[in-house]
Amino acid sequence: MHVHFLDPYHQRTSPLHSMDGRVKLLLTLGYLVAAALLPAGAWPVFALFFGLAAAAEWLSGLSFGYYWKRSLVALPFALAAVPLVFTAGPPYWQTWGAVSLSLPGLERLISIALKSWLSVQAALLLVTTTRFPDLLAAMRSLRLPRLLVAVIGLMWRYLFVLVDEAGRLSRARQSRSGALPGCPPGGSLPWRARATGGMVGSLMVRSLDRGDRVYQAMAARGYDGEARSLPLPPLTRADSGLLLAAGALLLALLLVAALGWG
Amino acid sequence: MAPVIQIRDLSFAYPDGQPALEDVCLDVQPGEKVALVGPNGAGKSTLLLHLNGILPAQRGSVQVAGMALMAENLPRVRSLVGLVFQNPDDQLFSPTVFDDVAFGPIYQGLPEEEVRSRVQEALAAVGMEGYAGRASHHLSVGEKKRIALATVLSMRPEVLALDEPSAGLDPRARRGLIALLASLPQTMLVATHDLALARDLLSRTVVMNAGRIVASGPTEALLDDPGALEQYGLV
Numbered sequence: 001m002h003v004h005f006l007d008p009y010h011q012r013t014s015p016l017h018s019m020d021g022r023v024k025l026l027l028t029l030g031y032l033v034a035a036a037l038l039p040a041g042a043w044p045v046f047a048l049f050f051g052l053a054a055a056a057e058w059l060s061g062l063s064f065g066y067y068w069k070r071s072l073v074a075l076p077f078a079l080a081a082v083p084l085v086f087t088a089g090p091p092y093w094q095t096w097g098a099v100s101l102s103l104p105g106l107e108r109l110i111s112i113a114l115k116s117w118l119s120v121q122a123a124l125l126l127v128t129t130t131r132f133p134d135l136l137a138a139m140r141s142l143r144l145p146r147l148l149v150a151v152i153g154l155m156w157r158y159l160f161v162l163v164d165e166a167g168r169l170s171r172a173r174q175s176r177s178g179a180l181p182g183c184p185p186g187g188s189l190p191w192r193a194r195a196t197g198g199m200v201g202s203l204m205v206r207s208l209d210r211g212d213r214v215y216q217a218m219a220a221r222g223y224d225g226e227a228r229s230l231p232l233p234p235l236t237r238a239d240s241g242l243l244l245a246a247g248a249l250l251l252a253l254l255l256v257a258a259l260g261w262g
Numbered sequence: 263m264a265p266v267i268q269i270r271d272l273s274f275a276y277p278d279g280q281p282a283l284e285d286v287c288l289d290v291q292p293g294e295k296v297a298l299v300g301p302n303g304a305g306k307s308t309l310l311l312h313l314n315g316i317l318p319a320q321r322g323s324v325q326v327a328g329m330a331l332m333a334e335n336l337p338r339v340r341s342l343v344g345l346v347f348q349n350p351d352d353q354l355f356s357p358t359v360f361d362d363v364a365f366g367p368i369y370q371g372l373p374e375e376e377v378r379s380r381v382q383e384a385l386a387a388v389g390m391e392g393y394a395g396r397a398s399h400h401l402s403v404g405e406k407k408r409i410a411l412a413t414v415l416s417m418r419p420e421v422l423a424l425d426e427p428s429a430g431l432d433p434r435a436r437r438g439l440i441a442l443l444a445s446l447p448q449t450m451l452v453a454t455h456d457l458a459l460a461r462d463l464l465s466r467t468v469v470m471n472a473g474r475i476v477a478s479g480p481t482e483a484l485l486d487d488p489g490a491l492e493q494y495g496l497v
Binding site: 165168169171172173174175176177178179180181183184185186187191194195198199201202205206 | 311314316337338339340341342344345347349351352353354355356357361365366368369370371372398399413414417
Protein backbone atom coordinates (compact mmCIF):
# COMPACT_ATOMS: atom_id res chain seq x y z
CA MET A 1 0.00 0.00 0.00
CA HIS A 2 1.75 3.13 -1.17
CA VAL A 3 0.84 6.74 -1.74
CA HIS A 4 1.03 8.17 -5.22
CA PHE A 5 -1.20 11.17 -4.83
CA LEU A 6 1.68 13.35 -3.70
CA ASP A 7 3.52 13.04 -6.99
CA PRO A 8 2.14 15.72 -9.33
CA TYR A 9 3.93 14.32 -12.39
CA HIS A 10 1.55 13.12 -15.14
CA GLN A 11 2.89 10.67 -17.67
CA ARG A 12 1.98 11.94 -21.17
CA THR A 13 3.69 12.24 -24.51
CA SER A 14 3.66 15.95 -25.27
CA PRO A 15 6.24 18.41 -26.59
CA LEU A 16 6.46 19.84 -23.06
CA HIS A 17 7.08 16.44 -21.51
CA SER A 18 9.92 15.69 -23.89
CA MET A 19 11.57 19.10 -23.42
CA ASP A 20 14.86 19.24 -21.53
CA GLY A 21 14.28 19.75 -17.77
CA ARG A 22 16.87 22.56 -17.66
CA VAL A 23 15.03 24.49 -20.37
CA LYS A 24 11.70 24.08 -18.56
CA LEU A 25 13.19 25.16 -15.23
CA LEU A 26 14.77 28.28 -16.78
CA LEU A 27 11.61 29.16 -18.71
CA THR A 28 9.55 28.81 -15.55
CA LEU A 29 11.96 30.93 -13.50
CA GLY A 30 12.02 33.59 -16.23
CA TYR A 31 8.23 33.62 -16.36
CA LEU A 32 7.97 33.93 -12.57
CA VAL A 33 10.42 36.83 -12.39
CA ALA A 34 8.75 38.63 -15.31
CA ALA A 35 5.27 38.13 -13.83
CA ALA A 36 6.49 39.47 -10.48
CA LEU A 37 7.93 42.59 -12.18
CA LEU A 38 4.77 43.46 -14.14
CA PRO A 39 3.42 46.88 -13.10
CA ALA A 40 -0.05 46.92 -11.52
CA GLY A 41 -2.93 47.52 -13.90
CA ALA A 42 -1.15 46.47 -17.12
CA TRP A 43 -4.19 44.39 -18.02
CA PRO A 44 -3.41 43.73 -21.72
CA VAL A 45 0.05 42.43 -20.75
CA PHE A 46 -1.51 40.30 -18.02
CA ALA A 47 -3.76 38.83 -20.70
CA LEU A 48 -0.72 38.04 -22.87
CA PHE A 49 0.99 36.36 -19.90
CA PHE A 50 -2.16 34.35 -19.31
CA GLY A 51 -2.11 33.44 -23.00
CA LEU A 52 1.46 32.14 -22.67
CA ALA A 53 0.49 29.95 -19.70
CA ALA A 54 -2.65 28.72 -21.47
CA ALA A 55 -0.69 27.85 -24.60
CA ALA A 56 1.78 25.82 -22.55
CA GLU A 57 -1.11 24.12 -20.73
CA TRP A 58 -2.68 23.21 -24.05
CA LEU A 59 0.67 21.82 -25.25
CA SER A 60 1.07 19.72 -22.08
CA GLY A 61 -1.90 17.51 -23.00
CA LEU A 62 -3.69 18.00 -19.67
CA SER A 63 -6.98 19.84 -19.31
CA PHE A 64 -7.15 23.56 -18.56
CA GLY A 65 -9.45 22.74 -15.67
CA TYR A 66 -6.69 20.72 -14.04
CA TYR A 67 -4.36 23.73 -13.93
CA TRP A 68 -6.93 26.39 -13.19
CA LYS A 69 -8.50 24.55 -10.30
CA ARG A 70 -5.21 23.59 -8.68
CA SER A 71 -3.70 27.05 -9.12
CA LEU A 72 -6.51 28.52 -7.01
CA VAL A 73 -4.42 27.55 -3.97
CA ALA A 74 -2.62 30.86 -4.59
CA LEU A 75 -5.72 32.95 -3.86
CA PRO A 76 -5.72 32.75 -0.05
CA PHE A 77 -2.18 34.18 -0.08
CA ALA A 78 -3.38 37.14 -2.10
CA LEU A 79 -5.58 37.96 0.90
CA ALA A 80 -2.46 39.44 2.47
CA ALA A 81 -2.80 42.26 -0.07
CA VAL A 82 -6.41 43.11 0.87
CA PRO A 83 -5.39 45.91 3.31
CA LEU A 84 -4.02 47.79 0.27
CA VAL A 85 -7.61 48.52 -0.74
CA PHE A 86 -8.07 50.55 2.44
CA THR A 87 -4.60 52.01 2.91
CA ALA A 88 -3.57 53.11 -0.60
CA GLY A 89 -4.17 56.75 -1.54
CA PRO A 90 -6.84 58.54 -3.63
CA PRO A 91 -8.77 58.50 -5.90
CA TYR A 92 -11.40 56.69 -3.86
CA TRP A 93 -14.15 54.53 -5.29
CA GLN A 94 -16.44 54.58 -2.26
CA THR A 95 -16.23 56.21 1.15
CA TRP A 96 -18.16 55.16 4.24
CA GLY A 97 -17.26 57.38 7.17
CA ALA A 98 -13.63 56.70 8.08
CA VAL A 99 -13.34 53.77 5.63
CA SER A 100 -12.55 54.49 2.00
CA LEU A 101 -11.98 52.05 -0.87
CA SER A 102 -8.96 53.19 -2.85
CA LEU A 103 -9.02 52.61 -6.63
CA PRO A 104 -5.21 52.23 -7.01
CA GLY A 105 -5.31 49.86 -4.02
CA LEU A 106 -7.99 47.75 -5.71
CA GLU A 107 -5.93 47.72 -8.90
CA ARG A 108 -2.87 46.52 -7.00
CA LEU A 109 -4.86 43.84 -5.16
CA ILE A 110 -6.23 42.41 -8.40
CA SER A 111 -2.77 42.55 -9.99
CA ILE A 112 -1.21 40.69 -7.07
CA ALA A 113 -3.95 38.03 -7.14
CA LEU A 114 -3.48 37.59 -10.91
CA LYS A 115 0.31 37.42 -10.59
CA SER A 116 0.17 34.72 -7.93
CA TRP A 117 -2.43 32.76 -9.92
CA LEU A 118 -0.25 32.89 -13.06
CA SER A 119 2.90 32.02 -11.10
CA VAL A 120 1.31 28.94 -9.53
CA GLN A 121 0.13 27.84 -12.98
CA ALA A 122 3.70 28.09 -14.25
CA ALA A 123 5.01 26.08 -11.30
CA LEU A 124 2.28 23.47 -11.82
CA LEU A 125 3.20 23.21 -15.49
CA LEU A 126 6.79 22.56 -14.53
CA VAL A 127 6.04 19.79 -12.02
CA THR A 128 3.30 18.04 -14.02
CA THR A 129 5.49 17.76 -17.11
CA THR A 130 8.89 17.11 -15.50
CA ARG A 131 9.83 14.03 -13.53
CA PHE A 132 11.28 14.98 -10.17
CA PRO A 133 14.72 13.42 -10.82
CA ASP A 134 14.97 15.51 -14.02
CA LEU A 135 14.08 18.59 -12.02
CA LEU A 136 16.85 17.79 -9.53
CA ALA A 137 19.32 17.29 -12.38
CA ALA A 138 18.23 20.64 -13.83
CA MET A 139 18.78 22.34 -10.46
CA ARG A 140 22.25 20.82 -10.23
CA SER A 141 23.18 21.94 -13.72
CA LEU A 142 22.04 25.48 -12.88
CA ARG A 143 24.67 25.47 -10.11
CA LEU A 144 22.28 25.38 -7.19
CA PRO A 145 24.39 24.30 -4.17
CA ARG A 146 24.79 20.53 -4.48
CA LEU A 147 24.07 19.95 -0.82
CA LEU A 148 20.77 21.80 -1.13
CA VAL A 149 19.77 19.73 -4.18
CA ALA A 150 20.78 16.55 -2.33
CA VAL A 151 18.62 17.56 0.64
CA ILE A 152 15.64 18.30 -1.63
CA GLY A 153 16.14 14.92 -3.31
CA LEU A 154 16.29 13.02 -0.01
CA MET A 155 13.26 14.91 1.27
CA TRP A 156 11.31 13.89 -1.83
CA ARG A 157 12.42 10.27 -1.52
CA TYR A 158 11.54 9.94 2.15
CA LEU A 159 8.37 12.02 2.10
CA PHE A 160 6.63 9.01 0.58
CA VAL A 161 8.14 6.65 3.14
CA LEU A 162 7.01 8.96 5.93
CA VAL A 163 3.47 9.29 4.60
CA ASP A 164 3.29 5.50 4.17
CA GLU A 165 4.45 5.11 7.75
CA ALA A 166 1.90 7.60 9.05
CA GLY A 167 -0.77 5.72 7.07
CA ARG A 168 0.22 2.39 8.66
CA LEU A 169 0.13 3.92 12.15
CA SER A 170 -3.31 5.34 11.60
CA ARG A 171 -4.57 2.01 10.18
CA ALA A 172 -3.31 0.25 13.29
CA ARG A 173 -5.15 2.79 15.39
CA GLN A 174 -8.36 2.45 13.36
CA SER A 175 -8.15 -1.31 13.74
CA ARG A 176 -8.33 -0.99 17.49
CA SER A 177 -11.00 1.71 17.53
CA GLY A 178 -13.90 -0.60 18.25
CA ALA A 179 -17.19 -0.28 20.06
CA LEU A 180 -19.21 -2.49 22.41
CA PRO A 181 -22.99 -2.62 22.56
CA GLY A 182 -24.18 -0.30 25.36
CA CYS A 183 -20.89 1.57 25.75
CA PRO A 184 -20.30 5.02 24.21
CA PRO A 185 -17.06 4.53 22.23
CA GLY A 186 -14.27 6.97 21.51
CA GLY A 187 -12.86 7.79 24.93
CA SER A 188 -12.44 11.38 26.15
CA LEU A 189 -11.16 14.16 23.92
CA PRO A 190 -7.98 14.78 25.99
CA TRP A 191 -7.20 11.06 25.88
CA ARG A 192 -7.65 10.94 22.11
CA ALA A 193 -5.46 14.01 21.77
CA ARG A 194 -2.79 12.31 23.89
CA ALA A 195 -2.95 9.18 21.72
CA THR A 196 -2.52 11.34 18.62
CA GLY A 197 0.38 13.14 20.27
CA GLY A 198 1.99 9.77 20.97
CA MET A 199 1.63 8.83 17.30
CA VAL A 200 3.19 12.08 16.11
CA GLY A 201 6.00 11.61 18.63
CA SER A 202 6.75 8.07 17.56
CA LEU A 203 6.67 9.14 13.92
CA MET A 204 9.29 11.77 14.70
CA VAL A 205 11.50 9.41 16.70
CA ARG A 206 11.32 6.88 13.87
CA SER A 207 12.14 9.48 11.24
CA LEU A 208 15.23 10.48 13.23
CA ASP A 209 16.24 6.82 13.56
CA ARG A 210 15.65 6.28 9.87
CA GLY A 211 17.75 9.33 9.08
CA ASP A 212 20.61 7.74 11.04
CA ARG A 213 20.20 4.43 9.23
CA VAL A 214 20.07 6.10 5.83
CA TYR A 215 23.22 8.05 6.63
CA GLN A 216 24.96 4.83 7.73
CA ALA A 217 23.91 3.13 4.49
CA MET A 218 25.26 6.09 2.50
CA ALA A 219 28.51 6.13 4.48
CA ALA A 220 28.84 2.37 3.95
CA ARG A 221 28.84 3.01 0.22
CA GLY A 222 31.50 5.67 0.38
CA TYR A 223 29.54 8.90 0.95
CA ASP A 224 31.92 11.58 2.22
CA GLY A 225 29.63 14.60 2.52
CA GLU A 226 29.95 15.56 -1.16
CA ALA A 227 26.93 14.81 -3.35
CA ARG A 228 28.17 13.63 -6.74
CA SER A 229 26.35 12.91 -9.94
CA LEU A 230 27.05 12.30 -13.60
CA PRO A 231 27.24 15.45 -15.73
CA LEU A 232 24.37 16.22 -18.14
CA PRO A 233 24.98 16.59 -21.89
CA PRO A 234 25.20 20.22 -23.10
CA LEU A 235 21.98 21.92 -24.27
CA THR A 236 21.15 21.41 -27.93
CA ARG A 237 21.15 24.34 -30.35
CA ALA A 238 17.35 24.24 -30.59
CA ASP A 239 17.06 24.39 -26.80
CA SER A 240 19.43 27.36 -26.55
CA GLY A 241 17.55 29.11 -29.35
CA LEU A 242 14.24 28.53 -27.60
CA LEU A 243 15.63 29.93 -24.35
CA LEU A 244 16.95 33.04 -26.10
CA ALA A 245 13.67 33.62 -27.93
CA ALA A 246 11.61 33.15 -24.77
CA GLY A 247 13.91 35.47 -22.82
CA ALA A 248 13.61 38.14 -25.53
CA LEU A 249 9.81 37.79 -25.60
CA LEU A 250 9.50 38.15 -21.82
CA LEU A 251 11.81 41.20 -21.88
CA ALA A 252 9.80 42.79 -24.67
CA LEU A 253 6.54 42.23 -22.79
CA LEU A 254 8.06 43.74 -19.65
CA LEU A 255 9.30 46.73 -21.63
CA VAL A 256 5.85 47.33 -23.15
CA ALA A 257 4.26 47.06 -19.73
CA ALA A 258 6.80 49.43 -18.17
CA LEU A 259 6.39 52.02 -20.93
CA GLY A 260 2.60 51.83 -20.98
CA TRP A 261 1.74 51.42 -17.28
CA GLY A 262 4.93 51.84 -15.24
CA MET B 263 -22.64 -23.63 12.58
CA ALA B 264 -22.63 -20.18 10.99
CA PRO B 265 -19.16 -19.11 9.87
CA VAL B 266 -17.63 -16.26 11.88
CA ILE B 267 -16.02 -14.90 8.72
CA GLN B 268 -17.77 -15.15 5.39
CA ILE B 269 -16.11 -13.68 2.32
CA ARG B 270 -17.88 -13.77 -1.03
CA ASP B 271 -16.39 -12.85 -4.44
CA LEU B 272 -14.16 -10.21 -2.87
CA SER B 273 -12.12 -8.17 -5.35
CA PHE B 274 -9.86 -5.23 -4.66
CA ALA B 275 -7.42 -3.13 -6.68
CA TYR B 276 -5.05 -0.52 -5.29
CA PRO B 277 -5.48 3.08 -6.51
CA ASP B 278 -2.70 2.64 -9.06
CA GLY B 279 -4.83 -0.05 -10.72
CA GLN B 280 -2.78 -3.00 -9.42
CA PRO B 281 -5.30 -5.79 -8.70
CA ALA B 282 -4.65 -7.26 -5.24
CA LEU B 283 -7.63 -9.57 -4.72
CA GLU B 284 -9.80 -11.28 -7.31
CA ASP B 285 -13.00 -13.17 -6.55
CA VAL B 286 -11.90 -14.40 -3.14
CA CYS B 287 -14.39 -16.67 -1.34
CA LEU B 288 -13.61 -17.93 2.15
CA ASP B 289 -15.56 -19.24 5.16
CA VAL B 290 -13.95 -19.52 8.57
CA GLN B 291 -15.81 -21.40 11.32
CA PRO B 292 -15.72 -20.26 14.96
CA GLY B 293 -12.60 -21.63 16.67
CA GLU B 294 -10.98 -22.64 13.39
CA LYS B 295 -7.24 -22.00 12.96
CA VAL B 296 -6.41 -21.09 9.38
CA ALA B 297 -3.03 -20.45 7.77
CA LEU B 298 -2.93 -18.03 4.84
CA VAL B 299 0.14 -18.83 2.75
CA GLY B 300 1.47 -17.80 -0.63
CA PRO B 301 4.29 -15.84 -2.25
CA ASN B 302 4.96 -12.14 -1.58
CA GLY B 303 2.34 -9.96 -3.22
CA ALA B 304 -0.24 -12.79 -3.30
CA GLY B 305 -2.77 -10.60 -1.45
CA LYS B 306 -2.56 -12.10 2.06
CA SER B 307 -2.09 -8.81 3.91
CA THR B 308 -4.67 -7.09 1.71
CA LEU B 309 -7.18 -9.81 2.60
CA LEU B 310 -6.46 -9.35 6.32
CA LEU B 311 -7.02 -5.58 5.98
CA HIS B 312 -10.52 -6.35 4.68
CA LEU B 313 -11.49 -8.36 7.76
CA ASN B 314 -12.14 -5.26 9.86
CA GLY B 315 -12.93 -2.83 7.10
CA ILE B 316 -9.62 -0.96 6.99
CA LEU B 317 -9.90 -1.54 3.26
CA PRO B 318 -13.48 -1.43 1.96
CA ALA B 319 -14.67 -4.19 -0.37
CA GLN B 320 -14.72 -2.84 -3.92
CA ARG B 321 -16.68 -5.82 -5.19
CA GLY B 322 -18.15 -8.74 -3.29
CA SER B 323 -18.82 -8.84 0.43
CA VAL B 324 -17.25 -9.59 3.80
CA GLN B 325 -19.35 -10.61 6.81
CA VAL B 326 -18.03 -10.94 10.34
CA ALA B 327 -20.27 -12.71 12.86
CA GLY B 328 -23.20 -12.14 10.53
CA MET B 329 -22.55 -8.39 10.19
CA ALA B 330 -21.86 -6.92 6.78
CA LEU B 331 -18.87 -4.59 6.76
CA MET B 332 -20.69 -1.29 6.41
CA ALA B 333 -19.79 2.00 8.07
CA GLU B 334 -22.31 1.55 10.89
CA ASN B 335 -21.00 -1.95 11.75
CA LEU B 336 -17.30 -1.14 11.61
CA PRO B 337 -16.81 -0.14 15.29
CA ARG B 338 -18.51 -3.35 16.43
CA VAL B 339 -16.53 -5.45 13.94
CA ARG B 340 -13.26 -3.88 15.07
CA SER B 341 -14.02 -5.05 18.59
CA LEU B 342 -14.52 -8.58 17.29
CA VAL B 343 -11.51 -8.84 14.98
CA GLY B 344 -8.07 -8.22 16.48
CA LEU B 345 -5.76 -7.36 13.61
CA VAL B 346 -2.03 -7.55 14.38
CA PHE B 347 0.19 -5.93 11.77
CA GLN B 348 3.40 -7.45 10.51
CA ASN B 349 5.61 -4.64 11.75
CA PRO B 350 5.07 -4.21 15.50
CA ASP B 351 6.31 -0.63 15.21
CA ASP B 352 3.11 0.15 13.34
CA GLN B 353 1.01 -1.46 16.04
CA LEU B 354 2.73 0.29 18.94
CA PHE B 355 2.15 4.01 18.57
CA SER B 356 1.86 5.10 22.21
CA PRO B 357 4.61 6.31 24.55
CA THR B 358 4.31 3.35 26.95
CA VAL B 359 3.31 -0.30 26.75
CA PHE B 360 0.40 0.38 29.12
CA ASP B 361 -0.99 3.16 26.89
CA ASP B 362 -0.82 0.89 23.86
CA VAL B 363 -2.51 -2.11 25.45
CA ALA B 364 -5.12 0.15 27.05
CA PHE B 365 -5.95 1.94 23.77
CA GLY B 366 -8.58 -0.53 22.53
CA PRO B 367 -10.45 -0.89 25.86
CA ILE B 368 -10.41 2.86 26.53
CA TYR B 369 -11.71 3.51 23.02
CA GLN B 370 -14.48 0.98 23.62
CA GLY B 371 -15.59 3.15 26.53
CA LEU B 372 -14.87 0.65 29.33
CA PRO B 373 -14.58 1.98 32.91
CA GLU B 374 -11.11 2.56 34.34
CA GLU B 375 -10.84 -0.51 36.62
CA GLU B 376 -11.98 -2.71 33.75
CA VAL B 377 -9.32 -1.15 31.48
CA ARG B 378 -6.61 -1.78 34.09
CA SER B 379 -7.65 -5.38 34.60
CA ARG B 380 -7.85 -5.96 30.82
CA VAL B 381 -4.32 -4.62 30.40
CA GLN B 382 -3.04 -6.88 33.16
CA GLU B 383 -4.87 -9.87 31.75
CA ALA B 384 -3.56 -9.23 28.22
CA LEU B 385 0.03 -8.69 29.37
CA ALA B 386 -0.18 -11.85 31.47
CA ALA B 387 -1.52 -13.80 28.49
CA VAL B 388 1.55 -12.90 26.44
CA GLY B 389 3.93 -13.37 29.38
CA MET B 390 4.90 -9.71 29.61
CA GLU B 391 3.71 -8.75 33.11
CA GLY B 392 5.85 -5.98 34.50
CA TYR B 393 6.35 -4.28 31.11
CA ALA B 394 3.43 -1.87 31.46
CA GLY B 395 5.60 1.15 32.27
CA ARG B 396 8.23 0.48 29.59
CA ALA B 397 8.62 2.60 26.45
CA SER B 398 7.70 0.58 23.36
CA HIS B 399 10.64 1.67 21.24
CA HIS B 400 13.15 0.27 23.74
CA LEU B 401 11.87 -3.30 23.46
CA SER B 402 13.35 -6.12 21.37
CA VAL B 403 11.48 -7.32 18.28
CA GLY B 404 10.28 -10.43 20.11
CA GLU B 405 8.98 -8.34 23.01
CA LYS B 406 7.30 -5.91 20.61
CA LYS B 407 5.56 -8.78 18.81
CA ARG B 408 4.15 -10.04 22.11
CA ILE B 409 3.03 -6.57 23.18
CA ALA B 410 1.42 -6.06 19.75
CA LEU B 411 -0.60 -9.22 20.35
CA ALA B 412 -1.55 -7.96 23.82
CA THR B 413 -2.86 -4.71 22.31
CA VAL B 414 -5.64 -6.65 20.60
CA LEU B 415 -6.14 -9.34 23.28
CA SER B 416 -7.12 -6.55 25.69
CA MET B 417 -10.18 -5.98 23.47
CA ARG B 418 -11.19 -9.66 23.96
CA PRO B 419 -11.70 -10.25 20.22
CA GLU B 420 -13.31 -13.39 18.84
CA VAL B 421 -11.05 -13.50 15.80
CA LEU B 422 -7.30 -12.92 15.65
CA ALA B 423 -5.97 -11.87 12.25
CA LEU B 424 -2.18 -12.03 12.40
CA ASP B 425 0.19 -10.85 9.68
CA GLU B 426 3.53 -12.70 9.73
CA PRO B 427 3.62 -13.20 13.51
CA SER B 428 6.93 -15.11 13.46
CA ALA B 429 8.83 -12.93 10.96
CA GLY B 430 12.08 -11.54 12.31
CA LEU B 431 12.10 -13.59 15.51
CA ASP B 432 15.05 -15.59 16.78
CA PRO B 433 14.41 -19.36 17.21
CA ARG B 434 13.69 -19.14 20.92
CA ALA B 435 11.36 -16.15 20.60
CA ARG B 436 9.64 -17.90 17.70
CA ARG B 437 9.12 -21.09 19.72
CA GLY B 438 7.77 -19.02 22.61
CA LEU B 439 5.37 -17.20 20.29
CA ILE B 440 4.09 -20.46 18.80
CA ALA B 441 3.46 -21.83 22.31
CA LEU B 442 1.68 -18.58 23.17
CA LEU B 443 -0.53 -18.70 20.07
CA ALA B 444 -1.34 -22.36 20.75
CA SER B 445 -2.66 -21.33 24.16
CA LEU B 446 -5.14 -18.83 22.73
CA PRO B 447 -8.71 -20.03 22.14
CA GLN B 448 -9.71 -17.46 19.48
CA THR B 449 -10.47 -18.14 15.85
CA MET B 450 -7.25 -17.43 13.97
CA LEU B 451 -6.38 -16.36 10.47
CA VAL B 452 -2.60 -16.18 10.15
CA ALA B 453 -0.79 -14.89 7.07
CA THR B 454 2.64 -16.48 7.12
CA HIS B 455 5.63 -17.82 5.19
CA ASP B 456 6.50 -20.01 8.17
CA LEU B 457 5.18 -23.41 7.08
CA ALA B 458 6.47 -25.12 10.23
CA LEU B 459 4.38 -22.69 12.28
CA ALA B 460 1.37 -23.52 10.14
CA ARG B 461 1.93 -27.25 10.70
CA ASP B 462 2.28 -26.85 14.47
CA LEU B 463 -0.55 -24.45 14.99
CA LEU B 464 -3.05 -24.17 12.20
CA SER B 465 -5.16 -27.13 11.12
CA ARG B 466 -6.33 -25.64 7.82
CA THR B 467 -4.27 -23.95 5.14
CA VAL B 468 -5.48 -21.59 2.44
CA VAL B 469 -3.05 -20.94 -0.41
CA MET B 470 -3.17 -17.61 -2.26
CA ASN B 471 -1.47 -16.62 -5.48
CA ALA B 472 -1.84 -13.43 -7.51
CA GLY B 473 -4.88 -12.30 -5.54
CA ARG B 474 -6.78 -15.58 -5.77
CA ILE B 475 -7.30 -18.51 -3.45
CA VAL B 476 -5.76 -21.44 -5.34
CA ALA B 477 -6.05 -24.20 -2.71
CA SER B 478 -7.61 -24.85 0.67
CA GLY B 479 -7.50 -27.92 2.86
CA PRO B 480 -5.96 -29.66 5.88
CA THR B 481 -2.46 -28.32 6.56
CA GLU B 482 -0.85 -31.75 7.01
CA ALA B 483 -2.06 -33.04 3.67
CA LEU B 484 -0.94 -29.93 1.80
CA LEU B 485 2.49 -29.71 3.41
CA ASP B 486 3.13 -33.41 2.81
CA ASP B 487 2.51 -32.98 -0.92
CA PRO B 488 5.82 -31.84 -2.49
CA GLY B 489 4.14 -31.35 -5.88
CA ALA B 490 1.63 -28.88 -4.43
CA LEU B 491 4.32 -26.99 -2.49
CA GLU B 492 6.36 -26.60 -5.67
CA GLN B 493 3.34 -25.60 -7.73
CA TYR B 494 2.26 -22.85 -5.32
CA GLY B 495 5.76 -21.44 -4.83
CA LEU B 496 5.95 -22.46 -1.17
CA VAL B 497 9.37 -24.13 -1.31
